[in-house]
Amino acid sequence: MLYQINVANHHYVFEDLKELMAKATPERTGDQLAGIAAENATERVAAQMCLADVPLKQFLNEPLIDYEKDEVTRLILDEHDPAAFYPISHFTVGDFRNWLLSSDASTEKLQALTAGLTPEMVAAVSKIMRNQDLILVAKKCRIITQFRNTIGLEGHLATRLQPNHPTDDILGISASILDGLMYGNGDAVIGINPATDNLQNLSELLKLMNHIIQEYEIPTQSCVLTHVSSGIQLANKNVPIDLMFQSIAGTQDANTGFGINLSMLQEGYEAALSLKRGTVGQNVMYFETGQGSALSSNSHHGLDQQTIEARAYAVARKFNPFLVNTVVGFIGPEYLYNGKQIIRAGLEDHFCGKLLGVPMGCDICYTNHADADQDDMDVLMTLLANAGLNFMMGIPGSDDVMLNYQTTSFHDALYIRQLLGLKPAPEFGAWLEQQGILKQQAGQLLWPDQAPEKFARLFMS
Known part of the structure; x- marks a missing residue:
C-alpha cells in the first residue's frame, strides 16, 4: 500500500508501511548504514506527518515481516487481544499520541491496554513523540x-x-x-x-x-x-x-x-x-x-x-x-x-x-x-x-x-x-x-x- 503526503511543495511517496516507519525514525547511524533512513530532515518530517494519519488497525492488516516466514510476527499477531485493543481501535497513530499524553490515559487504563498493543503500534507512536513525551507517558506505566x-x-x-x-x-x-x-x-x-x-x-x-x-x-x-x-x-x-x-x-x-x-x-x-x-x-x-x-x-x-x-x-x-x-x-x-x-x-x-x-x-x-x-x-x-x-x-x-x-x-x-x-x-x-x-x-x-x-x-x- 502506498502512503503519500505533500510537504513544502514536494510530493512524498512511501512504498509501504515498512518504508514509512523507517523514514519517520529519528536520525541514527544504523538505519543510515542499512540504507533505509530518510534522506534529510524534511523527508523525515514528511514521513512523521504521514505516519500520524495511519490508523492503528493498519498494523494488524499489514505485517512488516511476512507472517509465514517469521515466528516473532506470528507471536505478535496470534497473541493480540482484540478486546483490550477495542477502546483505541478507532485511533490513528496521531490520535494515540494525543490520548497517551492526556490525563485520561491513567496507569490503570495503560495496564488494561497492554495486550491490545503490538510493538509496531508502539514503535510508530514513539516516532512522532518528543523526548519529554516519551518520559511523561512512560512515567505512568508501572510494571511490577x-x-x-x-x-x-x-x-x-x-x-x-x-x-x-x-x-x-x-x-x-x-x-x-x-x-x-x-x-x-x-x-x-x-x-x-x-x-x-x-x-x-x-x-x-x-x-x-x-x-x-x-x-x-x-x-x-x-x-x-x-x-x-x-x-x-x-x-x-x-x-x-x-x-x-x-x-x-x-x-x-x-x-x-x-x-x-x-x-x-x-x-x-x-x-x-x-x-x-x-x-x-x-x-x-x-x-x-x-x-x-x-x-x-x-x-x-x-x-x-x-x-x-x-x-x-x-x-x-x-x-x-x-x-x-x-x-x-x-x-x-x-x-x-x-x-x-x-x-x-x-x-x-x-x-x-x-x-x-x-x-x-x-x-x-x-x-x-x-x-x-x-x-x-x-x-x-x-x-x-x-x-x-x-x-x-x-x-x-x-x-x-x-x-x-x-x-x-x-x-x-x-x-x-x-x-x-x-x-x-x-x-x-x-x-x-x-x-x-x-x-x-x-x-x-x-x-x-x-x-x-x-x-x-x-x-x-
Whole structure:
C-alpha cells in the first residue's frame, strides 16, 4: 500500500508501511548504514506527518515481516487481544499520541491496554513523540515483578550489581559484590557476564552468589548471563539458578543468530520455574536487548532498528520476565553514533517496553569509540529515572574491565536515588537498613568502612 503526503511543495511517496516507519525514525547511524533512513530532515518530517494519519488497525492488516516466514510476527499477531485493543481501535497513530499524553490515559487504563498493543503500534507512536513525551507517558506505566523482592514500584529504583572480572576470579568478583552492596546496589540482580563459558565455571559462579545470598539472607537474586541452552543444562543438574538469561531480538532470523527460538526460550522458562527458587514471586527470566542487533546479523528484513527492538519486547513479555534490559549504547557507533542518538534510543526503548507491559531497565552505556561521554550518560540516567525506569547498572567506577565499555557506577545509583528520593526494592531496602548500610529515613548511605564486620568477613576469607 502506498502512503503519500505533500510537504513544502514536494510530493512524498512511501512504498509501504515498512518504508514509512523507517523514514519517520529519528536520525541514527544504523538505519543510515542499512540504507533505509530518510534522506534529510524534511523527508523525515514528511514521513512523521504521514505516519500520524495511519490508523492503528493498519498494523494488524499489514505485517512488516511476512507472517509465514517469521515466528516473532506470528507471536505478535496470534497473541493480540482484540478486546483490550477495542477502546483505541478507532485511533490513528496521531490520535494515540494525543490520548497517551492526556490525563485520561491513567496507569490503570495503560495496564488494561497492554495486550491490545503490538510493538509496531508502539514503535510508530514513539516516532512522532518528543523526548519529554516519551518520559511523561512512560512515567505512568508501572510494571511490577517479583522473585525474592519486588521491582518496579513507584518511588523505587533498583540496580543490577555487575561484578564482572576478566578472568572470573572469585576473589575479584567477591570484592566487587561487597563494594556494590555497601553502596546499596544489587536489588535487581547480582549478575555476572562470565569470561569463560564452560559449565564448570558457570556452576562455580552460581554457587558463589548463591552462598552469599543464602548466608546473609539477602533478598535478591543472582544470574550468570550465559546462553539459555547452558542455563537449561545447569538447571537440569539442580545448579542454583535464580534467573534464566538470554539475549533476544525482534526477528526470527536474528534470534537464530543468537542460537535460539521461541521453543528454546519456553524450555528455559520452564526449567527455571521448576527450581522454585523465588520467595515472593516466580518471574524467572532476564532478557537483554539492544537496537542494531538484527542489522549486525543482516536479519532486519529492511525494518528500522527501533521497530525491531520493540518487537523484541513482544518476545520478552511472552515469558513473564523479572527484568528486561536494553543495553542501549553497547553495540557501538555504527548503530547509535553519539550521545544524542543514545539518549533518544534509551528513552524510546524504555517507553516502548513499558507500554507493552515489560519491566524495563537500561544499561546506560557507550563504547569507547562512540562520540559520547559520561556527561551524556548522566543526562540519560536522570531522564530515565524521572521516567520510572525499573533498574539500572551498578559497576565499580563505571568501567567494565571485562566487557570493556563504560556504564553507570555504584555512585551513580547513589546520586540518582538521593536526587529524586528513590528507594531500593522494599525487601532489599529493609535488609540494608538491618545491616547498618543504608539509613532510608534520611536517604543516606554509610561508607564501606562502617559496614558490620560480620558482613565483610565472608569476602576476606
